[in-house]
Amino acid sequence: MSDTVEIKQRLCLTEDGKRVVPEDDPEARWLWAIPGQRVSRKEAERLGALEHASKANEDDVEDDGEPQGEDNDESFEPPNRRRGRPAGSKNRTPDENK
Secondary structure, three states: OOOOOOOOOEEEEEOOOOEEEOOOOOOEEEEEEEEEEEEEEEHHHHHHHHHHHHHHHOOEOOOOOOOHHHHHOOOOOOOOOOOOOOOOOOOHHHHHHH
16 A cells, blocks of 8 residues: 555645545635645545545546546647747847837
């Protein structure tokens, strides 16, 4: 058993600081953890973060058993970006552009 757990969703502390709730919960006050962040298992158990982690894992799975999201999208193409030097008509200082 690992001493840390990975958080799957944004979790916030309540006003009293004794438990964590999802970010969209009306009781959420301060951001506690973000997705991908590793926190100690002891702290996560104390604040109830593991309950939310199991719910997040259930929400990530579709009816056919495959996870949702862009990870399974095979048609994804990176944006077409043009890189290189600026156009020749642009000078280095504004005075030279006049």
